[in-house]
Amino acid sequence: MHADEKPCERARTLDDLAKAVGVSRTTASNAFNRPEQLSAELRGRILRTAEALGYPGPNPMARMLRTGRTGSIGLLFGDTLPYALDDDTSIALLKGLARVCEKRRSGLLLLPVMDDAAAAQAVRAAAVDGFILYCLPDGSPVVPQVLERRLPVVTVDSVSVEGVPSISIDDLAGAQQAAAHLLELGHRRLAILSLDLQTEEHFGVVTRQRRSEIHYRPTALRLEGYGAAMREKGLDLRRVPVFECPGNSEEHARRATLELLAGRTPPTGILAMSDRFAIGAFQAASQLGLQVPRDLSVVGFDDIPLAARFRPALTTVRQPLVEKGVAAAEMLLKKRTPAISRVLETRLIQRESTGPAPGR
Amino acid sequence: MHADEKPCERARTLDDLAKAVGVSRTTASNAFNRPEQLSAELRGRILRTAEALGYPGPNPMARMLRTGRTGSIGLLFGDTLPYALDDDTSIALLKGLARVCEKRRSGLLLLPVMDDAAAAQAVRAAAVDGFILYCLPDGSPVVPQVLERRLPVVTVDSVSVEGVPSISIDDLAGAQQAAAHLLELGHRRLAILSLDLQTEEHFGVVTRQRRSEIHYRPTALRLEGYGAAMREKGLDLRRVPVFECPGNSEEHARRATLELLAGRTPPTGILAMSDRFAIGAFQAASQLGLQVPRDLSVVGFDDIPLAARFRPALTTVRQPLVEKGVAAAEMLLKKRTPAISRVLETRLIQRESTGPAPGR
DNA sequence: CTGTTAGCGCATTCAA
C-alpha cells in the first residue's frame, strides 16, 4: 500500500509526465490524443515513461470538463434497475443501445431511479452527453429535470414531450390486429390483461374511472387499438374487463386469468399486453385443466424470444424490440439530434395459442 | 432553438446564479450540496432563481474534477456488450450489481469493449470510482490497463490478479458434483460441452494441446472438477471428448451434440458447462428421436430461471448468479475495498434431465 | 512538430 513502483511517489498529472520526459504539457497531451501530431519516436518515449511513472493517462474528469464531452449516454428507466433487468423488453432495448454504443465506442450509463429524489440526483450528476428515457409515464417529475440539463434527449415508449424526439412502436395498430384476429376466430367473450395504467400499482379489474386516466402511453394506445377492432365488430371495449397486472409479471397474469375464468361469463379469448402475461394466462389455463387454444385463445404482445419456443407457441404482436434501441441510440448520437419521431411497425404473428372460439 | 426562457441567454454557471441572487458562489454551491449550511429561506430563493434562470445544477464534470468522485462504477465484460446481454448469466450479474447501485444511488457504466483498442480507450476515459471485471480471460490486455487507473477493482469469474479482490463460485466442486451424479447413474460414456477455453473462438472437439492452455478460469476449474469425479471412478478425463462451443450458444451446443452422438461411441451422458448448452443438447436429442433422460442424460450448469421450467426440467449445478453481482458491488463500494476473495457455493439440483444409463 | 497562455466550473480552505 505504501511501497510502489520505482520512481513514483505522487507523480500523476500530465505536467509531471511532461516534466519527466522534458517536453511541454501539450506534447504530452498530444501523445495520448493526437498521435499524428508528433513523431512516433517521441510518442513512444512519452508513453513509455508514462508507464514507468505509473501515469494512468489523462484524467477523465478533467478532460471532460475541458472538452465538454463525456463519451457516454445515460439511460433512465421508468422502473428501478433490477426490475427493468427482469423484463425481456428492457433487456432487448439495452441490447439495441449497446450495439450502437459499441460501434461508436460510447459508454452506457445506467442511472439509479429508486425514488424521485434519487432519480433527480442521478440526472443532475450524470456525466453524459445525452439521455435516453425509456417507459417514462405521463407526469413523471424526472422529465423536466432531464430537460433542464439541456442535453440531447430521446424518449422511447414514453409520454411524448414537446420538441423531444421519440422512438415508439405502432401500439395501436398492433393491438388492433390482435383483437381483430380473435374476433375473426369468433371470440366474443374477451378479456384484457393490461400493463400498468397508472404510476401507482394496482392489481385487479379496472374501473371506468381509472381507465380514463392512463399514465403510460403504450398502455393507452393498446387499449385504444383493442377498442377499435371491437368497434368494427359492433362490440364495446367498455364492456370488456380490463385486468391490470403490475409490472409485467407472469404471476400476476396467472392470478388475474384465474379470477377472470372464475367469473360469470368467462372469456374465451384473452388479449395480453405482453408475452409474459400470455404465459401467465397459459399457466392459469393449465391449472384449471383447460387447453390452449382449444378452450382458451391467448394473444400476446412483444414477441420476445421465448414466444416462439413456448408450447403452445404464442400468437403475438411482434414489435422490433432491439431495433428500438438501435434507433434511439443512433438518433441520440447524431451530430445534431433531429427533432423527429419515429414510429416502428408492429405485426401480428400467428402461431399456436389462438384458435376458433369454442362451439364454432 | 434560439428563443429561450425569460432572463436567460448564456447564464449557466454557479457564478451566474450567485450573481443573480446576489450571494457568493460558495453560498450558491451550498444551496445544492449542503442544505443545512444556510437558511431555508435563502436556499429556497437560490433554488427558485436557479430554475428561473435555467441553471441545470452544478456541472457534473466540474464537480467530479473537484471532488474526485463520480458516483458510478464501471463494468467491463469479457465480451462485447450486445453479446453479454444475450447471456442469462451476465444479465443476472447485472441485476445483482444494479440492486446495490440502486441502494447506494450509484450509476452503473457499461463500457464498450469491441476490440482491445476500444476497451483500452474506454478504460482510460471512464469517469468511474472503480471497476468490476467480469469474465476476463487470462492474459487479457485490459487488466493491466485497469490496474493503471489505480482505482478499486473487483474481478468476477475472472483470472485472478495479485492483490485484487475477487468474487467467484466454486466451479470445481460444482462440476465435480455434476459428473459424480452422472457416474453414479451408471453412465460411462460421457462427453463435455465446454465453454470457451481460449480467447480465440473454436468450435470442435479439443485437442490435448488446447486443453493444456485454458484462458478462462471457470472453464479450467469446471474441467478439473469433471476430471476429479471421473478419477474417483477410475475414469480418465483425457479419454472424454471435450467439445468447445463458442459463446454459450444453444445452436453451437446443438450441433456439437449432433456430432458427438454420430460418433463411434456416442455418449449416454453429457456434461454441459451451461444450461444453454444443455438445452442445445436437448434439441439435438429430440432431432434424432432420442428421449431425455431415457436415451441421453444431460447435466447443465448455472441454473438460469429457464432451467426449472424447461421440459424436461434441467438437472443442473446452481450457482448464485445474482448474489455474485451483489457481492461484487458491495465489495467495490466499501470505503476501503478489502483485498480478499470470496468463493460462493454451488450445488447440484436434480431435476428431470438425468436418469440411469441406458441398459441398466 | 513543439511550447505558451488561458480558462473549463466547481468545492474547499480560511477569514470575516
Add this chain to the structure above:
DNA sequence: TTGAATGCGCTAACAG
C-alpha cells in the same frame, strides 16, 4: 452563517 481566493488536471488556440 457568508465571502474571497485557490487550484483540481486538462485541452484548444495560437505562435514559434
